[in-house]
Amino acid sequence: MKKLLLALGAALLATVPAAAQSDYPTRPITVIVPFAAGGPTDTVTRIVGEHMSRTLGQQLVVENVVGAGGTTASTRAMRATPDGYTIITGHMGTHAASVGLYPKLAYDPRKDFEPIGLIAGTPILILAKKDFPAKDLKEFIAYVKANGSKLNEAHAGVGSVSFTTCLLLNHLLGVKPTLIPFTGTGPSMNALVAGQVDYMCDQIVNAVPQVQAGTIKAYAVATPQRNPALPDVPTTVEAGLPDYQTSAWNALFAPKGTPKPILDKLSAALDKALSDETVRKRLLDLGSDIPEGKARGQEALAAHVKAEIDKWTPIIKAAGIEAK
Amino acid sequence: MEELFHNLALGFSVAAHPTNLGLCLLGALVGTLIGVLPGIGPTATIAMLLPITFGLPPVGALIMLAGIYYGAMYGGSTTAILVNIPGEAASVVTTLDGFQMAKQGRAGAALAIAALGSFFAGCVATVVVAALGKPLTSVALQFGPAEYFSLMVLGMVFAVVLAKGSVPKAITMILVGLILSMVGTDIETGQTRMTFGIIELSDGIGFVGLAMGVFGFSEIMRNLEVAEQRELVQKKVTGLMPTRKDIRDATPAVIRGTLLGSLLGILPGGGTILSAFGSYTLEKKIAKDPSRFGKGAIEGVAGPESANNAASQTSFIPLLTLGIPPNAVMALMVGAMTIHGIVPGPQVMTKQPDLFWGLVASMWLGNLMLVIINLPLVGLWVRLLRVPYRLLFPMILVFCCIGIYTLNNTPFDVVMTGLFGLLGYWFIKHDLEPAPMLLGFVLGPLMEENLRRAMLLARGDATVFLTRPISAGLIALSAILLIVAVLPMIRGKRDEVFVE
Numbered sequence: 001m002k003k004l005l006l007a008l009g010a011a012l013l014a015t016v017p018a019a020a021q022s023d024y025p026t027r028p029i030t031v032i033v034p035f036a037a038g039g040p041t042d043t044v045t046r047i048v049g050e051h052m053s054r055t056l057g058q059q060l061v062v063e064n065v066v067g068a069g070g071t072t073a074s075t076r077a078m079r080a081t082p083d084g085y086t087i088i089t090g091h092m093g094t095h096a097a098s099v100g101l102y103p104k105l106a107y108d109p110r111k112d113f114e115p116i117g118l119i120a121g122t123p124i125l126i127l128a129k130k131d132f133p134a135k136d137l138k139e140f141i142a143y144v145k146a147n148g149s150k151l152n153e154a155h156a157g158v159g160s161v162s163f164t165t166c167l168l169l170n171h172l173l174g175v176k177p178t179l180i181p182f183t184g185t186g187p188s189m190n191a192l193v194a195g196q197v198d199y200m201c202d203q204i205v206n207a208v209p210q211v212q213a214g215t216i217k218a219y220a221v222a223t224p225q226r227n228p229a230l231p232d233v234p235t236t237v238e239a240g241l242p243d244y245q246t247s248a249w250n251a252l253f254a255p256k257g258t259p260k261p262i263l264d265k266l267s268a269a270l271d272k273a274l275s276d277e278t279v280r281k282r283l284l285d286l287g288s289d290i291p292e293g294k295a296r297g298q299e300a301l302a303a304h305v306k307a308e309i310d311k312w313t314p315i316i317k318a319a320g321i322e323a324k
Numbered sequence: 325m326e327e328l329f330h331n332l333a334l335g336f337s338v339a340a341h342p343t344n345l346g347l348c349l350l351g352a353l354v355g356t357l358i359g360v361l362p363g364i365g366p367t368a369t370i371a372m373l374l375p376i377t378f379g380l381p382p383v384g385a386l387i388m389l390a391g392i393y394y395g396a397m398y399g400g401s402t403t404a405i406l407v408n409i410p411g412e413a414a415s416v417v418t419t420l421d422g423f424q425m426a427k428q429g430r431a432g433a434a435l436a437i438a439a440l441g442s443f444f445a446g447c448v449a450t451v452v453v454a455a456l457g458k459p460l461t462s463v464a465l466q467f468g469p470a471e472y473f474s475l476m477v478l479g480m481v482f483a484v485v486l487a488k489g490s491v492p493k494a495i496t497m498i499l500v501g502l503i504l505s506m507v508g509t510d511i512e513t514g515q516t517r518m519t520f521g522i523i524e525l526s527d528g529i530g531f532v533g534l535a536m537g538v539f540g541f542s543e544i545m546r547n548l549e550v551a552e553q554r555e556l557v558q559k560k561v562t563g564l565m566p567t568r569k570d571i572r573d574a575t576p577a578v579i580r581g582t583l584l585g586s587l588l589g590i591l592p593g594g595g596t597i598l599s600a601f602g603s604y605t606l607e608k609k610i611a612k613d614p615s616r617f618g619k620g621a622i623e624g625v626a627g628p629e630s631a632n633n634a635a636s637q638t639s640f641i642p643l644l645t646l647g648i649p650p651n652a653v654m655a656l657m658v659g660a661m662t663i664h665g666i667v668p669g670p671q672v673m674t675k676q677p678d679l680f681w682g683l684v685a686s687m688w689l690g691n692l693m694l695v696i697i698n699l700p701l702v703g704l705w706v707r708l709l710r711v712p713y714r715l716l717f718p719m720i721l722v723f724c725c726i727g728i729y730t731l732n733n734t735p736f737d738v739v740m741t742g743l744f745g746l747l748g749y750w751f752i753k754h755d756l757e758p759a760p761m762l763l764g765f766v767l768g769p770l771m772e773e774n775l776r777r778a779m780l781l782a783r784g785d786a787t788v789f790l791t792r793p794i795s796a797g798l799i800a801l802s803a804i805l806l807i808v809a810v811l812p813m814i815r816g817k818r819d820e821v822f823v824e
Contacts, residue, residue, distance in 0.1 A: 036652070037371040038659020046375070046663060064371060065733055068509070068526040075523070101514070106523075152781055158514030180780055181511045183773065186649045186658075193646060194465040196781065205662065209647045209669020285665055 024084055024262050025058040031252075032063050032077050032088040034070030040205050040286075044120050044250050045089045047282050051273035056265070069159040070094035071102060078107040082255040084262035087116065091250045096308035097164045100316030109309065113253040114263055115301035117270045120288040121247035122203040124165045124222040125233065129195045130215060137219040137239035144175055144199070153177040154188040154197040161248040162188065164312060165222070166201035167319050172243055192216050203248050204229060204287035222246045229287035247289065249308075251301050263298065271296055328455055335454075335681030338383060339689050347384045348686050351391020352693040356701075358392075359399020362540060362724045365412040365532065366396035367652045368731055374660060382664035383679050387686040389660055390640075393653055394690050397636050398442060398698065401629055405434045406705055407720055409540035413531055413597045413766050414632035416759055417604045419539055421617060421624030428620050432564030432706045437574050437622055438629040439698045440566075445582040445630035446691030449637035452586045453644070454684050460638070461645040464590045469777035470788050474798035475591070476771035479598050481805045482605045483763035494760045497751075501764025502771075504529055511773050512780075524736040533737050534765060536724050537744025538751060538758040544717050545749045564703050566622070574626035577607050581627035585634030590642065595650070596635040597766050603631035637687055644680060646670055 031049055035041045042064060049060040065073035070093055077088035095109035107113070126137065134140040144151060153170070155163040162185060170177065180197050182188035185206045191197045193215045204221065208229050211218040220239040221227050236244040252270060254263060273279050274290055283290055294300060338344060358369045370392055377385035397412070404415040405422035418438070425434040452460075467475075483498050484491060507518045508528030519525035566574070581603040588599040607627040608617045617624050642650045647669035649655040661668045666676065673680045708716075728737045751758055782788035790796045 036655065037374055038656040038662075043659055043662050062375070063733055066527070067732065068523060072523060072526075157511070158509070178780055178783070179512075180777055181773070182777075183511065184655070186655060190465075190642070190646070190648045190650075191468075193648065194468065196468045209671060213670035215646075215670060282663075282665060286662060 022261075024265060025056050027085065028059040028061050029056070029084065030063050030086045031060050032065050032073050032086065034065060034073030034088065034090070034094050036066050037062075037064045040122055040203055040248070041089055041091050041250050043205075043286065044122075044283065044288065047279060048119050048270060048273040051276055051279050052266075052269040055269040055272050069098065069101070069157075071098055071105060074098070074109075075106045077253070078112045078255055080255050082114075082257035082259075084254060084258050084266065087252055087254045087266065088113075089119065089250055090253045092161060092248050092308065092312075093159060093164065095251070095253065095305055097159065097312045097316060099309050100313035101159050109253075109305050110302075112256050114256060114258050115298045115305065116252035116254055116263060116266045117297050118249055118251045118291045118295065118301050118304065119270065119274070120283050120290050121249040122205050122286070122288055123227055124161070124201050124246045124248065125204050125207050125211075125230075126169065126199070126219045126222070126236075126244075127192060127202055127207055127211075128199040128217045128219065129192055129197065130217060131195065132198060132217055134219070137234070137236070137241060140199075140219045141173060141241065144173055144177070148175040149177060151175075151177040151199065152180050152197040154180050154182055154191050154200040156182055156185045156188045156202075160185075162200055162202045164316065165246045165248070167315055168246060168312075169201055169244055171315050171318065172241065189216075208287055220244075223289065227287055227289075228284060249304070251304075253301075267298055331677065331681050332454055332685065334677060335683075335685030338678050338682030339387065339685035343381075344384050344387050344682065344686065345689065347380065347388040348391045348690050349693050351388035352395040352690050353697055355392035355395020355397075356399045356402075356694065356697055357395075359396030360402050360705075361399075362403045362407070362409040362536065362720065362727050365400055366393050367412075367656065368727070369396045370653060370656045370660075372730070374656065374663075377660060377664075382661070382666055383682050385660060385664055386657065386679065386683055387690075389657060390683060390686060391690045391693070393657075394446070394633070394636065394687075394694055395697075397633065398439070398694055401438050401442075402435060402698075402705060405431060405438065405625070406709060407540065408543045409720070409724065410535050413535070413762070414600045414628075414636070416535060416539075416597075416762050417600045417628040418625060420604070420759060421619070421621050423543075424618065424620035425622070425625065426709065430620065431709060432702050433566040433570050433622065434625050435702045435705060436564070436699060437566050437570060437626050439695050439702075441574065441578040441581065441626045441630040442633035443691050443695045444578050445585060445634035446637055446694075447688060448582045449586050449589070449634040450684060450688040450691070452634075452638055453641055453687065454681075457641045457645050460590045460641055464642055466794060467591055468792075469774040469781060470792050470795045471798070472591075472774040473771060473778055474789055474795040474802070475598070476767045476774065478798050478802045478805075479601065479763065479767045480771070481802045482598075482601045483760040483767075484806075493756055497756055497758070497761040498764035501761035501766075502768040504534070504761075505765045505768030506772070512776060524734065528769070529740065529765075530728075530731060530737055531762075531766060532731055533728050533741040534744050535762060536728065537741045537746075538748030538761070540720070540724060541741065541745025542748030542752055542758075544720065545745065546752055547713060548717070564706060570622050574622050577603075577623035577627035578630045580606060581630035582634045585631035586638050588631075589635030589638030591650075595639055596632050597763075599631040599635040600628040601763055603627040633691075640683075640687070643668060644672060644683070647672065 031045055033042045033045050046062055053060045065076060074094045080086035098105055134143045153166055155166055185202060188200060189206060192200055204227060210216045211230060218233045220236045221233050222236050222244050224237060226235055236242060280290060355369060370389055373392060377388060400412045400415045401418050403409045404418040405426055408419050408423040410416040410419050422434045480498060484494050507525055509516050509526055516526045584603050585599040588595045604624055607623045608614050639650050642648050643654045649658045658668050725738050728741050731737060748758060778788055789799055
């Protein structure tokens with residue numbers, strides 16, 4: 001009898017998703033954002049989320065779950081029912097750098113999530129205090145190499161975007177400055193503006209107004225093309241450090257096992273949002289790069305996650321940084 | 325000077341536009357109502373209401389969010405006075421004398437003086453932001469890690485002075501607060517410490533849960549123990565408005581609190597909290613009869629409430645002039661600005677003067693509206709106290725739990741609050757005061773982080789705290805205060821200032 005009931009239940013369960021898939025979504029979709037409201041990841045999610053809500057005919061509700069560099073939220077999203085009603089905005093930290101940083105990470109970004117698509121990336125800038133004695137990136141490199149450990153580099157916390165991306169820079173230059181930890185990009189930027197630290201790496205959205213006002217210097221942007229938000233800042237390719245290519249990407253993921261038709265609906269809605277003029281303008285105003293053509297979609301994101309994990313893990317291990 | 329008036333005129337023309345005026349009123353109203361729900365402080369309120377502003381023009385959206393901010397700050401004080409639950413860190417001090425006043429049936433006077441004091445502070449702070457915003461920014465930039473550390477040392481000394489009872493017990497409680505604040509992730513290495521492998525603890529213990537547990541929940545437990553007394557308290561509720569004597573006593577405290585708050589508010593980080601604690605310390609120190617403090621002294625409500633309101637307003641200065649958010653609420657405002665296509669930075673003032681000055685003017689209007697909204701509400705809140713306690717306390721508990729849950733959307737925080745409630749009850753039974761512990765808890769991370777930053781920058785040279793002039797000055801001040809506090813103990817005398 002028990003077996004029969006179980007079988008009946010299983011049969012029922014099997015038919016329910018099939019019916020649900022065709023008219024998905026029938027209720028609001030929760031998008032978990034692993035960082036505080038108002039931050040770059042939150043802002044980007046809300047901008048595309050608003051457009052996707054219109055396409056899907058159901059509201060995308062942002063739920064901010066903060067903690068442990070975004071891994072708390074990612075763990076929760078991994079364990080959510082894979083029915084398309086809970087998805088997550090993952091980023092460079094939660095779905096790539098975390099693998100090297102947290103040996104006891106509860107999830108594998110490659111195996112425990114279904115990719116939906118890249119949203120947008122925020123390019124990284126090499127920044128220094130206003131009176132840093134270098135007029136371009138070449139002089140900056142020479143000066144940093146010559147003064148190495150005497151210099152102070154600020155970052156927004158172990159595991160943050162500014163921390164990992166600057167690890168790569170220091171790794172490429174072969175320098176070990178003193179790392180001054182701050183809690184968040186606000187305080188670290190404050191210290192750079194006040195001249196208490198020498199340099200840092202940060203997302204373009206945080207730095208544009210300061211660079212424009214001349215309160216800090218920007219030496220290069222770590223992307224192949226110049227950024228329209230700061231057209232006078234050269235790329236690392238132009239300025240002589242072509243290997244320094246990095247961007248803080250954000251992407252939508254669903255828990256493993258979410259049915260393919262649902263994923264396709266979400267990917268299509270995201271694709272439509274990223275083609276919309278108003279959405280594009282808002283993202284570009286923030287200095288974001290928007291993935292185009294083949295760089296969009298599920299396969300591209302899966303490949304990107306794998307490549308990013310392979311890129312960051314050795315750098316983080318080499319730096320001897322490991323969180324428990 | 326003429327330019328200032330011109331700018332303010334521009335600001336008022338923007339803020340007084342009917343739409344913006346309406347949004348300002350709506351923001352202040354919503355902020356007050358949500359802020360009154362225990363546990364939902366300004367940060368949670370703005371985060372929840374952020375999507376509502378999407379469809380609004382940028383200036384209107386910011387004016388509304390700013391209104392929510394003051395409203396929620398003020399709402400936090402209301403719960404501190406009525407039910408001993410501080411909505412956010414700055415209103416911890418308000419519980420000390422505010423709740424005592426409520427117990428004596430003077431809740432109305434406490435709420436009214438908090439509203440009026442805040443309004444006065446808001447008016448002064450608006451002028452400070454408008455006239456001195458720029459020059460004050462450069463002062464704030466002088467504050468590096470060494471200066472912050474020394475400022476936090478001074479804050480710890482304040483915490484000793486807060487104590488009603490014995491100094492050794494107060495120092496013990498500060499240390500307990502410091503230890504609790506060390507739970508979490510090490511800032512330099514990223515290693516977790518004292519988390520016992522619980523992932524939810526990796527970012528530390530939440531302030532709201534701790535404060536609600538040790539103040540609110542434990543108070544409820546104690547009240548249930550002595551239910552009859554509670555009913556007596558409710559019958560004693562007298563006049564709703566402060567008496568002439570109340571106003572005479574409170575006025576100088578309001579003025580001092582406003583000055584202190586305006587100054588400390590510009591410092592990113594703990595400015596708002598320090599100003600409230602600092603103002604309380606100052607009032608107690610200069611009072612003719614310090615023994616009244618902690619037993620319902622109106623200055624103990626008026627000073628800190630004015631100070632934290634002035635500080636919450638001048639804390640807009642770093643955001644508006646530098647574009648750097650000094651605290652979580654301001655970070656949310658930055659998010660709101662970027663969503664509306666404004667990238668906040670040093671040029672907002674020149675590039676978007678209507679936004680900058682409109683926001684400044686709306687601060688003053690927002691404060692005016694808070695008084696208009698809250699004075700009539702005082703009667704309603706006080707009547708709430710007359711609700712039989714057996715009906716009131718389950719409501720308080722449920723609202724608290726909802727509030728805590730919404731902070732991170734996790735049940736873990738609710739469980740933690742319950743545990744802290746038990747701890748708080750144990751504290752009450754042993755005459756250990758939670759206020760110094762909370763100050764230690766709030767200032768602990770700032771103190772530790774800045775100590776480590778300063779030592780890293782100085783490459784391990786500890787004299788940095790004495791060679792930098794501002795830092796040296798603060799250390800000297802702390803030393804003097806501490807000696808004043810400790811000397812009488814050595815002599816074996818009771819110090820009337822610190823111990824009553």
